[in-house]
Amino acid sequence: MDRRRFLAFRQDSVRKDSITSPRAGQGAVGTLFNPDVAGRPRAPTLESDNDVSVRNTELKLRCTCGCTLDVFTCRTTDFTCTYSPALHREVVDLFAEGKTSEAVIAAFVDKYGEKILMAPKPEGFNLAGYVVPGAAILAVGGIVAWIINRRVQLSRHRASAGADAGLPVAAAATNAELERLERELAEMEK
Amino acid sequence: MTLLGNFALWAALLFGIWGAVLAFSNRWHGRPEVALSVTRSVYAVFAALVVASVALWKGIIAHDFNIEYVWAYTSRNLPAGYLFSAFWAGQKGSLLFWAVVLSLFASLAQAMTPRRYAALMPYVAGVTSSVAVFFVAVMLFSGANPFERLPFTPADGRGLNPQLQNPGMMIHPPMLYLGYISITIPFAFAMAALLSRKLDTGWIHAMRRWMLVSWLFLSIGITLGMWWAYVELGWGGYWAWDPVENASLLPWLTMTAFLHSVMIQEKRGMLKRWNLSLVVGTFLLSIFGTFITRSGVIASVHSFTQSNVGYYFLAFLFLIAVVSYTLLYTRWPLLEADVELESMVSREAAFLFNNLLFVGIAFSVLWGTLFPILSEAVRGTKITVGPPFFNKVNVPLGLLLLGLTGIGPLIAWRKASVQNLRRQFAFPVGVGVVVAALLSALGVRELAPLMTWGLAGFVSGTIAQEFWRGTRARIRMHGETVPVALAHLVGRNRRRYGGYIVHLGMLVYFVAFAGMAFKVQREATLKPGESVELKSPFGHTYTFTHVGISQFKQFNRYVSAATIEVARDGVPDGRIVSEKRQHFTVNELGTEEASFEPSTEVGIRSGLQEDIYIVFAGAVNGTEEAVYRFNINPLVWWVWAGGFILAFGGLITMWPGGGTMAASRRSAQAGYGVELSTTGAGAET
Secondary structure (H helix, E strand, O other), X not given: OOHHHHHXXXXXXXXXXXXXXXXXXXXXXXXXXXXXXXXXXXXOOOHHHHOHHHHHHHOOEEOOOOOOOEHHHHHOOOOOOOHHHHHHHHHHHHHHOOOOHHHHHHHHHHHHOHHHEOOOOOOOOHHHHHXXXXXXXXXXXXXXXXXXXHHHHHHHHHHHHHHHOOOOHHHHOOHHHHHHHHHHXXXXXX | OHHHHHHHHHHHHHHHHHHHHHXXXXXXXXXXXXXXHHHHHHHHXXXXXXXXXXXXXXXXXXXXXXEHHHHHHOOOOOOHHHHHHHHHOOXXXXXXXXXXXXXXXXXXXXXXXXXXXXXXXXXXXXXXXXXXXXHHHHHHHOOOOOOOEOOOOOOOOOOOOHHHOOHHHHHHHHHHHHHHHHOHHHHHHHHHHHHHOOOOOHHHHHHHHHHHHXXXXXXXXXXXXXXXXXXXXOOOOOOOOOHHHHHHHHHHHHHHHHHHHHHHHXXXXXXXXXXXXXXXXXXXXXXXXXXXXXXXXXXXXXXXXXXXXXXXXXXXXXXXXHHHHHHHXXXXXXXXXXXXXXXXXXXXXXXXXXXXXXXXXXXXXXXXHHHHHHHHHHHOOOOOOOHHHHHHHXXXXXXXXXXXXXXHHHOOOOOOOHHHHHHHHHHHHHHHHHHHHHHHHOOOOOHHHHHHHHHHHHHHHHHHHHHHHHHHHHHHHHOOOHHHHHHHHHHHOHHHHHHHHHHHHHHHHHHHHHHHHHOEEEEEEEOOOOEEEEEOOOOOEEEEEEEEEEEEEEOOEEEEEEEEEEEEOOEEEEEEEEEEEEEEEEOOOOOEEEOOOOEEEOEEEOOOOEEEEEEEEEEEOOEOOEEEEEEXXXXXXXXXXXXXXXXXXXXXXXXXXXXXXXXXXXXXXXXXXXXXXXXXXXXXX
16 A cells, blocks of 8 residues: 555645554554544444433434434435434434423424424325325225226126116117127127 | 537437428338338438537547546546436436437337337337437537536546445446336337327337336336435435436336326226326326426426426427327327226226226325426415425325235136136235234224335235236146146236236335334434444344444545444344445646535445444544444344335236237137127127
């Protein structure tokens, strides 16, 4: 490895001093050879980072960095976002004030607007978002079922009427139907 | 090379216009030499676009950074494999890729379609040429020309986005593109049938395999996308209901609906209008997906290729929709069903409801994707529609669909009797109930996973019963052994049993998806030698011990590799490495400079039960003290297994030969003759 080029990567002159501290594998906690290429520096994990209530709340809040992810996923994914750790601290602080998850979410909505929610509240116009797909499927399904049922009933009724009259099957048909029958019989003969 | 590339694009445009104008002018009727010219124009477009593609690849490989596209997506130190995939990494290159693959498919369709469909082929050529012309025109006239030159020549390129520097990106986008692009061929056949008024089942037989090809590519592309998201993005999941993910799912749903409903048209002569609408709708959704991907009109994490080009696609979408549905409307009277449904309890009715659900889910995904725009238009308020919304709306629909996957094959064509239903349903329902009861007894209390796995038991019972009955019949009739009978059963009824294998793949998907409800995760900061424990949903205790961080230079990046020693239930189980990568390029002064934000490489140990998923989040104050996220993700391996099974089933279904039944025989078996009495005289035969 080209050490000179490797070090040329460093841009933070302050960190050059840390090179004199123990190397990796030397001492309890060695210093990285080049911390600048090891991603954004991290603070140690706190107990609140693993709190289930905090996590579940953050899953319902959107990160404001424009990534479209929720705060929890964003802050634990590529670790380059600076927004989601700040939002996480806000959530933790609000919980520390004794707020419930619902109150934390309400505080976020007050501060950032409805867009901060990963899913809109099911009220007012938003209800349409939740209800329309299911209602449309039910409505179309109902109509289809009704049409099919009606046609099946009609078909059975015709069949029984034909049978009651004791007529030959063809006699119960309309002229158009008989014409079609003949045409299709002729096609079958081909 | 840019001159040659530009010349080739212009040649493709002119050949395409020639072919389309000639095809739609109808002057080829009775003039074989004109029809031949239409066909040859398709081949000429393909040849011209191959030349353009070679020119672009040549520029990429030669590091000609004077070409804006080459500068924007490659660098001198980019590994060779990614130089190859850089072709489709950006907007402009992917448009050329789309056009060349479309022209390849169009040429194959012309060359491989049997002569008995000759009357359709000039129209097919006209439609495919029109679509190709659109793509080439977008490149030439909307500022998306991949051969655009810079006013100077930079020493090095900007490099490829690190997230695209993954083997998955060499396969996933092409597969998705192949899926999207090949939809054009079934659409072209549908349009040809409408234009030529040849609306019997001929066009369906001519295009069915193309639809399967398209479906297969899209299925593989979507699964590979999930895999790439899982191994590369580092968030521990594989599906986030992102608008671009949704855009790929939409045509897949309608295509799957079509592959079911087309059976009703082939066997019973019903749903002709519906099937044509589905083919047109599928093509429109593929263009809509392209619009979403490239316009940036809806916020998405897939922001690689956003530009104004999207609006050209929106205009194209409207144009195609108006032309197609107008054409469909004018042919409406010619598309009457041959027979009517005889009973609500029949295979046909089950397929109808299956179609309703597929299209309903597609609608619900589309609705959710577009709802933020609608909400802003109506209320003036911006909202976010993310995974919680989609899960709430789509999980119940998905479960219904899973149930229907098991119900459909159990119901007889035309009309099922109570005895028949009892005989068919007893075993699968029994399996479903036993599975649900067993899991409940084992402590599974979450409703959605319990229902999913219970329904999966039911569907697996259906599939097993179908295979067993078929195999048993062969053993009785031919005296074959079980493996031989099974092989012959599948080999001679590829469409049916391939379809059941696809159902098995879907069932495995659902089982795996439900597993993620039980994922376990925690963050921890560890000094070398320190450990953290995590209990998995399967009851194992994992101990993760931080070994240290090593740094080295590799290809075009500096790597910081954090190593974790794993022990399962106290037994050492090897090491897992997760990395931070800082990519670099070399500037004019020969100095390396960071080209992108640092990226993360996840450490994954995949198993049949669960995946260990470790993400190195970063180092504390430049020391070896490392911050990690540890995930235990249950049943993820089965998602990829489901993908393989699905693709295998799809391949069996579309494999040529092997006892393919003549269309007339298929129809006769399903009771085509019944139409004469039921619609005519009302008597049952």
